[in-house]
Amino acid sequence: MARYRCTDCGHIYDEEHEGKPFIRLDKDWKCSFCGAPKGAYEKMKV
Numbered sequence: 001m002a003r004y005r006c007t008d009c010g011h012i013y014d015e016e017h018e019g020k021p022f023i024r025l026d027k028d029w030k031c032s033f034c035g036a037p038k039g040a041y042e043k044m045k046v
């Protein structure tokens, strides 16, 4: 499982916590905090 960080607001998408791989999210999924698109997220190094 990986974690992704919103480069706009710093929100962390934790795949293990969310129970869904980031790449499986709808392409129009947005950050629930700032509304940034998926593309604003970057994969975090473990």
Ligand SMILES: [Zn+2]
Binding pocket: 006, 007, 008, 009, 010, 011, 031, 032, 033, 034, 035, 036
């Ligand atoms: Zn955000």
